[in-house]
Amino acid sequence: MIFRQFFDQVSSTYTYLLASRAGGEALLIDPVKENTAQYLQLLEQLNLKLVIAVDTHTHADHVTALGALREATTCATLMGEQSRAECVSARFHDGERLRLDGLVLQALYTPGHTDESYSLVMNDRVFTGDVLLIRGTGRTDFQNGNPQDSWDSIVHKLFRLPDETLVYPAHDYRGWTTSSIGEEKAWNPRLQVKTAAEYAAIMNQLNLPDPKMMDVAVPANLRCGNPIAQA
Amino acid sequence: MIFRQFFDQVSSTYTYLLASRAGGEALLIDPVKENTAQYLQLLEQLNLKLVIAVDTHTHADHVTALGALREATTCATLMGEQSRAECVSARFHDGERLRLDGLVLQALYTPGHTDESYSLVMNDRVFTGDVLLIRGTGRTDFQNGNPQDSWDSIVHKLFRLPDETLVYPAHDYRGWTTSSIGEEKAWNPRLQVKTAAEYAAIMNQLNLPDPKMMDVAVPANLRCGNPIAQA
Numbered sequence: 001m002i003f004r005q006f007f008d009q010v011s012s013t014y015t016y017l018l019a020s021r022a023g024g025e026a027l028l029i030d031p032v033k034e035n036t037a038q039y040l041q042l043l044e045q046l047n048l049k050l051v052i053a054v055d056t057h058t059h060a061d062h063v064t065a066l067g068a069l070r071e072a073t074t075c076a077t078l079m080g081e082q083s084r085a086e087c088v089s090a091r092f093h094d095g096e097r098l099r100l101d102g103l104v105l106q107a108l109y110t111p112g113h114t115d116e117s118y119s120l121v122m123n124d125r126v127f128t129g130d131v132l133l134i135r136g137t138g139r140t141d142f143q144n145g146n147p148q149d150s151w152d153s154i155v156h157k158l159f160r161l162p163d164e165t166l167v168y169p170a171h172d173y174r175g176w177t178t179s180s181i182g183e184e185k186a187w188n189p190r191l192q193v194k195t196a197a198e199y200a201a202i203m204n205q206l207n208l209p210d211p212k213m214m215d216v217a218v219p220a221n222l223r224c225g226n227p228i229a230q231a
Numbered sequence: 232m233i234f235r236q237f238f239d240q241v242s243s244t245y246t247y248l249l250a251s252r253a254g255g256e257a258l259l260i261d262p263v264k265e266n267t268a269q270y271l272q273l274l275e276q277l278n279l280k281l282v283i284a285v286d287t288h289t290h291a292d293h294v295t296a297l298g299a300l301r302e303a304t305t306c307a308t309l310m311g312e313q314s315r316a317e318c319v320s321a322r323f324h325d326g327e328r329l330r331l332d333g334l335v336l337q338a339l340y341t342p343g344h345t346d347e348s349y350s351l352v353m354n355d356r357v358f359t360g361d362v363l364l365i366r367g368t369g370r371t372d373f374q375n376g377n378p379q380d381s382w383d384s385i386v387h388k389l390f391r392l393p394d395e396t397l398v399y400p401a402h403d404y405r406g407w408t409t410s411s412i413g414e415e416k417a418w419n420p421r422l423q424v425k426t427a428a429e430y431a432a433i434m435n436q437l438n439l440p441d442p443k444m445m446d447v448a449v450p451a452n453l454r455c456g457n458p459i460a461q462a
Contacts, residue, residue: 007238007406038405045418174269175238177408187276 020102031065056129067224112150113138251333262296287360298455343381344369
């Protein structure tokens with residue numbers, strides 16, 4: 001398998017490239033528009049055909065590359081069925097399997113950071129978007145985020161994956177590149193409580209400023225990152 | 232196996248943590264002093280005993296954590312036999328195997344970026360320090376670096392590893408986290424020449440400024456990152 005993690009230094013976003021083999025089909029998770037040329041470069045060098053670009057949710061801190069990648073490669077651009085991004089070419093639902101040659105990712109509806117957030121499970125790893133981070137969790141105070149949903153998604157869905165499952169989030173701000181479900185159960189400081197209410201109390205006290213890019217990124221991302229609306 | 236890649240955003244340095252299992256012995260490659268607390272945190276959380284901390288070479292862009300880690304954990308601090316860092320607890324030679332429970336890394340003398348640079352080979356991957364980077368190579372214009380040595384190390388040593396060997400360098404400035412020997416053979420722009428002389432011409436024209444940290448980092452790193460000399 002080909003597996004590549006990219007780090008965008010401006011927004012601290014992780015993007016993931018997956019393919020079963022050089023010369024085969026590829027999938028990108030949470031690509032950043034400014035890095036589109038880099039993804040296309042690596043796809044060409046590895047002789048990969050991009051067939052799917054997926055956003056785990058509508059990002060508020062960077063502009064998605066979904067539209068740019070679709071224009072460049074004619075790939076499918078996917079988000080979950082709850083997404084309000086009219087531009088995506090298809091929507092997946094909870095439990096649906098995304099297939100490309102040799103690889104299968106299962107969509108897991110994990111709202112909380114937003115109400116349209118999904119995780120993607122593939123064998124020994126899970127791409128958690130902004131719902132579960134490394135020793136943190138995604139904020140729940142905008143885009144219909146909700147601490148109760150976040151708790152349910154993490155505790156009752158993600159934490160039912162095997163402990164050794166590798167966690168690949170959409171962000172990390174310290175330079176940690178991965179974790180595991182077992183580690184986050186044991187060491188995620190926000191999750192060392194017993195009830196959703198205690199977790200909500202933590203999340204509701206964060207008082208974070210809005211992301212710098214929010215007013216630009218969210219409207220742009222509802223158009224797949226394109227400057228003008230498209231069907 | 233436990234494998235973790237850390238990214239230091241200040242110096243764009245990658246640090247690697249390796250262990251065969253939770254509860255076992257661990258090794259760190261190219262740790263950054265400012266991140267010592269993070270490494271100790273993860274070691275504790277994974278119940279790992281740090282037995283070896285190794286620098287691939289004397290870094291000029293960040294201060295090593297070797298001294299701080301030895302003080303905190305009593306780990307061995309290793310560099311290659313050509314290193315002028317008197318503070319290391321032991322030196323390895325070309326071909327020597329570094330062992331911890333369940334893992335073996337083979338030291339490969341790969342001068343060029345400096346005259347005391349080593350790569351570390353472990354099964355399906357190689358840690359290349361600053362000799363071979365992703366689509367780049369380490370500068371050869373200070374610390375007894377030499378483009379002829381760099382060419383020999385890359386072409387006649389690293390490129391003899393299997394093409395599928397994963398390349399984990401000590402730095403990347405675009406956020407790419409890994410590559411492979413086959414990819415670098417085919418796509419590293421500095422290595423698309425036929426002779427060491429052509430490569431040297433490229434390297435000798437780079438005219439790079441000195442690293443910002445160089446005057447601080449090199450003297451500190453010859454003392455394992457400690458402010459006062461120690462035996």
